[in-house]
Amino acid sequence: MARIIHIFIVVSLVLLVAILSMALSMGGFGFAMPPSDVRTLARIFLNTTFNLDDKYRYISAMSPEAVTAIVWDYRGLDTLFETSVMFIAIVGALAISRGAGEKLLKTSVSKQGMSLITKTITRITIVMILAVAASIALHGHLTPGGGFQGGATIAVVPMLLIVVFSLYLFSKMMTVYKAVTLRSIGLIGIALSTFIVLIIALLYGSSAYVFQNQPKIYSQYGLPSYIEPIVLGGTLLLFNTFEAFAVAFGFVALFILFTFPEDVMKNIIIGDE
Amino acid sequence: MILYYLLMALTSLLSIPAVYLAIIERDLIKAVIFSAVQSTLYAFLYYLLMAPDIFLTYIPVGVGLYTALILILIKKTERYEGE
Secondary structure (H helix, E strand, O other), X not given: OHHHHHHHHHHHHHHHXXXXXXXXXXXXXXXXXXXXXXXXXXXXXXXXXXXXXXXOOXXXXXXXXXXXXXXXXHOHHHHHXXXXXXXXXXXXXXXXXXXXXXXXHHOOOOOOOOOXXXXXXXXXXXXXHHHHHHHHHHOOOOOOOOHHHHHHHHHHHHHHHHHHHHHHHHHHHOOHHHHHHHHHHHHHHHHHHHHXXXXXXXXXXXXXXOOOXXXXXXXXXXXXOEEOOEEXXXXXXXXXXXXXXXXXXXXXXXXXXXXOOHHHHXXXXXXXX | OHHHHHHHHHHHHHXXXXXXXXXXXXXXXXXXXXHHHHHHHHHHHHHHOOOHHHHHHHHHHHHHHHHHHHHHXXXXXXXXXXX
């Protein structure tokens, strides 16, 4: 039986390699795999991503990074619902293990975690990871990266802290309750950034679109795209910052719940009765 | 340009043995490490395919978070895969 499975795995891997390389090399025979008129679509996006020209000024997202502009400006509502999907997933995890945070602090142990060498190296690398994550998230409108990428990079830090310094020490610094509160603050920030241009326009006695970033023809309001010489990207900077915040603390809450000691967790799920 | 294609071919071909070893390995911790190797190679592949955004997501998720999560799961269950 095991032999058949081995043969099956090898055959499927060889087929994968053959079919993928055939698909990629088809272009040489005239069957371009993405049809060549996709290029015109790419040209439209590149023309409207950052364009100071008068013709494009009112349809441009005014952010040099095309991917971030598409994620938070062209299809901002999509990304909002993606964020809410992850929020609902975390709500589910919290609902299963409610009341877990308080129980852990009562059973605190003094000495835990890995050796001193590992702890010292982790202390050094955590600073580096946080610096890289901040540059990914806050530079999201200029260089590749953005809120989710930055937040996922930050989320490596609590993972390392829990594994190296033990959950008991980590839970003194951060509890599930605190992480969820900070995550909710990030989500409120995203919601406010959605309406910020509308709020500004209403203060001036006018009207604007929801999810508006730059001035459009029918509503001349928008956040500044750049203050010389810094490119700000309008609402994109706000979205990226809050998204990184929300994703990072969402992962923190999940990791605390995942790394719970099994016996404590079982008692919580069964309940006191 | 040809160098890009050669590097792409090399990373893709190197990822195939990693996938194979990750599937057949009975020690699940070793399987997770092979899977992390495969993730690293895929991340480079995304970078070579000019998708740096995916590359930046793939590195922390594929190598850091996913590996750690599966290791926690193995710690809570069993290390060796039964017949």
